[in-house]
Amino acid sequence: MEARCLLRRVLFGPTRNKLKKESFWDSWCPFKSGNHFNDLSLGETLVGGQSFDWHTVGSLHWRGKIGRNIFECRWREGRAEWRCDQKTVRPKELIEEYFCLGEAYESSLDQLPWRSDPVLRRSIDKLKGLRILRQPMDQTLFFFILSSAKSIPQIQSVGEAVFQRFGEDLGEGIYSFPGWDRLSEIPEADLRLIKLGYRAKYVFQTAQFIKSRSGWLESIPHRKYTDAKKELMKLPGVGGKIADCVLLFGGHFLEAFPIDTWIEKSLDNRYLLHGWSTTQKTHFARIHFGKLAGLAQQFLFSAERLGILDE
DNA sequence: CTCCAGGAGATAT
DNA sequence: ATATCTCCTGGA
Numbered sequence: 086m087e088a089r090c091l092l093r094r095v096l097f098g099p100t101r102n103k104l105k106k107e108s109f110w111d112s113w114c115p116f117k118s119g120n121h122f123n124d125l126s127l128g129e130t131l132v133g134g135q136s137f138d139w140h141t142v143g144s145l146h147w148r149g150k151i152g153r154n155i156f157e158c159r160w161r162e163g164r165a166e167w168r169c170d171q172k173t174v175r176p177k178e179l180i181e182e183y184f185c186l187g188e189a190y191e192s193s194l195d196q197l198p199w200r201s202d203p204v205l206r207r208s209i210d211k212l213k214g215l216r217i218l219r220q221p222m223d224q225t226l227f228f229f230i231l232s233s234a235k236s237i238p239q240i241q242s243v244g245e246a247v248f249q250r251f252g253e254d255l256g257e258g259i260y261s262f263p264g265w266d267r268l269s270e271i272p273e274a275d276l277r278l279i280k281l282g283y284r285a286k287y288v289f290q291t292a293q294f295i296k297s298r299s300g301w302l303e304s305i306p307h308r309k310y311t312d313a314k315k316e317l318m319k320l321p322g323v324g325g326k327i328a329d330c331v332l333l334f335g336g337h338f339l340e341a342f343p344i345d346t347w348i349e350k351s352l353d354n355r356y357l358l359h360g361w362s363t364t365q366k367t368h369f370a371r372i373h374f375g376k377l378a379g380l381a382q383q384f385l386f387s388a389e390r391l392g393i394l395d396e
Numbered sequence: 397c398t399c400c401a402g403g404a405g406a407t408a409t
Numbered sequence: 410a411t412a413t414c415t416c417c418t419g420g421a
Contacts, residue, residue: 282417345402
């Protein structure tokens with residue numbers, strides 16, 4: 086057996102398969118301390134509904150992409166770790182930027198009214214380290230147009246189908262966002278074949294809108310929040326809720342406060358706003374949570390969705 | 397089989 | 410302003 090192996094090695098070298106498997110991933114690195122996650126918050130950050138770039142590959146183990154680079158994250162022995170493809174350039178910087186691992190996070194958290202709000206306080210406590218990722222606006226817009234009346238797994242699978250068909254293979258079964266230029270060439274009927282349903286028209290028309298206004302989408306992150314929201318709502322299929330999701334998750338506008346059914350439930354039952362209109366609830370959020378309402382929203386959303394406030 | 401999901405848009409009041 | 414209906418699809 087030994088000799089056979091040796092002979093094979095001399096004649097053909099290590100098998101291609103084995104070589105690839107052993108050299109793809111670099112070693113695991115711990116996340117910077119001081120911005121530590123906990124066993125809940127890492128997963129919630131990655132696959133809790135703000136991003137659709139990650140999928141679970143095992144217990145407390147996720148794979149996904151940052152830009153066009155494949156990464157993995159996991160929760161192991163009481164700490165969060167990440168690793169990437171060996172040929173990724175400056176991965177540490179990518180991680181730090183994507184997860185906002187700087188000092189600003191802690192002070193942002195401290196600015197939320199947790200001192201006077203037991204619901205928020207408990208949510209933050211249970212989900213230490215939960216954060217808003219820095220994701221690209223174009224792709225985020227695409228995913229949230231798909232999100233209308235769909236659950237997280239459905240949004241992800243439909244989105245991935247589009248990526249797989251029209252995007253680029255990045256390896257490990259992960260495909261890139263095709264981009265709005267490419268999407269503008271795809272007939273609505275083709276999108277319907279991939280099960281986008283009535284959202285197919287929104288994607289198609291949004292692609293035409295963006296194509297006909299060079300620089301428009303790129304200008305959104307540079308605008309003031311209210312102006313940016315008003316602009317996004319010009320897009321077919323983008324109302325107030327989706328616009329806020331795109332701004333919060335794709336533009337890092339931390340004042341955006343998307344009100345979905347989970348937040349609605351939280352505001353109704355925990356903040357006793359049952360019967361208030363969406364406009365009134367939005368106003369309440371702005372007054373009560375302040376300039377970083379979107380960050381507060383993420384904690385309330387996850388806490389409500391995970392059902393961890395009623396224990 | 398019916399009902400509704402992490403909505404938006406159109407229409408009617 | 411508020412209420413209701415429809416739009417696709419998949420899962421309960």
